[in-house]
Amino acid sequence: MRLKVTLLAVLVVGIALVVGGSVLVALLGSALTDQVCQDARARAAQLAASPSAAGRPVSTSRELVQLIDRSGHVISADPKLASPGSECVRVEPPGYGEDFVFAAASITSGGEVVVGKPLVDVLDSTQFVRRILAAGLPLMLLIVAGVTWVVTGRMLAPVTAIRREVDEITATELHRRVPAARPDEIGRLARTMNRMLDRLQRSHEAQQRFVSDASHELRSPIAAIRQHTEVAQAHSGRTTVDELATTVLAEDLRMQCLVDDLLLLARSDEAGSELRCTPVDLDDLVFAEARRLRSATSLTIDTTAVSAGQIHGDEAALARMIHNLADNAARHARSGIGFGLCESDGAVVLTVSDDGPGIPPGDRARVFDRFVRLSTARSRDTGGTGLGLAIVADVVRRHHGTIRITGPATFETRLPRPG
Incomplete structure (x- = not known):
């Protein structure tokens, strides 16, 4: 250049x-x-x-x-x-x-x-002027070339410094930043690059945490299966085949759920992942989930606040979102779960609530992160992979909606109606 x-x-x-x-x-x-x-x-x-x-x-x-x-x-x-x-x-x-x-x-x-x-x-006279110009033109061009070379070099020196710094940044040194003290266009370029490095660092750290948490979550059912099979092998009289099969099946189902959730999130994170959007009646999905809960639990399921609500989206992803919200409510509810659905201000508002202990205000933002379990939900016996609400947040984001916790145990989701 x-x-x-x-x-x-x-x-x-x-x-x-x-x-x-x-x-x-x-x-x-x-x-x-x-x-x-x-x-x-x-x-x-x-x-x-x-x-x-x-x-x-x-x-x-x-x-x-x-x-x-x-x-x-x-x-x-x-x-x-x-x-x-x-x-x-x-x-x-x-x-x-x-x-x-x-x-x-x-x-x-x-x-x-x-x-x-x-x-x-x-x-x-004209010939003399021509000679002067012929002799002075190369000298002028030489001066212009020298001045331009020096000035351009000084102007591009910060760009060279940025290039060298970026070239030395590796995956283990994402904390490094390029110099951005200049107030001109090069300084703005450096600040933009530093913001990009910030995003890369956060993404890299999140990926590392994700891999670490996924490894930990997968290790638990594998260790449980190995422990029970080693005990059965060493002390065959202490357990029966049915007890061993029940334990192995339960841990296998837990591991299968975790792998399915991980694959779903991985596909969602892929660039260019698109939704298969069609008109979807959310009230039909809510009623179907309510029927499932009534047949699978003894909880009281209230759907009196559910009215018609249609959006343009991926029916399978929306069904998974409602299913995860319902499962989360069922794990923490004491006696009942309430569903609500209505149209308001150009959006369809879905609420899912339970009468459980609720979520502390300080934890309401991070419950949508991956592999987050609050103290009341850490027991393995309650099920869950720590990815359910993360999947809910991802589905809502991909449908250009919002989700928040409006009460101790009330999740409110707003999805835009078709224009």
């Missing part, structure tokens, strides 16, 4: 200097030629007004003079030099190797005087 800017500056300045020099030489030649014309006119007027104008004119090396009578004949042995009339003319007379500028002045007694002035001084 530095070389390209320097070459471009040299090219632009070179073209400007060539064009400017050509115009300067042309204007200088025109101005000097006009001055010679004025001199020739003044000399012709002087000779025409002198008493000796009727005599034979005398020419010199710096001036050609001819007298022309009334009939247009030249009063001299030389051939006619020029017929300038009222304007100056530029002519190379016969026998001369250079151009002259001729001007004429009328004689009172009749005829006219023609005076020619050589253009040798004009040609010498």
Whole structure:
């Protein structure tokens, strides 16, 4: 880039200097030629007004003079030099190797005087200027190239420093940042890059926590299965095949649920993951989930606050969201769960609540993080993988909605209605 800017500056300045020099030489030649014309006119007027104008004119090396009578004949042995009339003319007379500028002045007694002035001084002056420009142009271009190279290098030095710093940042050094003290565009670029590094660091840390938590969660059922099978193998009389099968099946189901949730979140995190959106009646999904809870639990399920509500979204993902909210409520409810659904301010509002102990205000934001279990929900016997509410938050986000905890144990989800 530095070389390209320097070459471009040299090219632009070179073209400007060539064009400017050509115009300067042309204007200088025109101005000097006009001055010679004025001199020739003044000399012709002087000779025409002198008493000796009727005599034979005398020419010199710096001036050609001819007298022309009334009939247009030249009063001299030389051939006619020029017929300038009222304007100056530029002519190379016969026998001369250079151009002259001729001007004429009328004689009172009749005829006219023609005076020619050589253009040798004009040609010498313009040639001298051309030599100066030809010698100065390369020097000017060299100065422009040097100044541009130095200035561009100083301007790009911060970019080079940023590039070197970023090039040295690895996955284990995402805490490093590029210098961003400048108030100009490069400083804004550096600050933008630092914000990108902040996001990468947070994403990397979240990924590490996710992998660590997933490994821990998978280790628990595997360890339980191994423990029970080792006990059964070492002490076959202490357990029966049915007891061992029940334990292994329960831990296997727990591990299957965890793997399914991990795969669902992984697919959701993939770039370009799109929802298969169709018109979805949320009230049908809520009633279906309520029927499942009534058949699977002894809790009182209240759906009297459920009314019609349709959105445009992925039916399977929305069903999973309602299922996870219902399972979360069922694990903590003492006696009942309440569902609510209505349309308000261009959105469909879904609420799921239970009469359990509730969630402390300080924990209401982090319950939607992955692998978060509050103290009241840490028991393995209550089930859950710590990913249910994270999946709920992800589904709501992908449907451009919001979710919050409005009461001790009330989850309110707002999803936009189709326009």
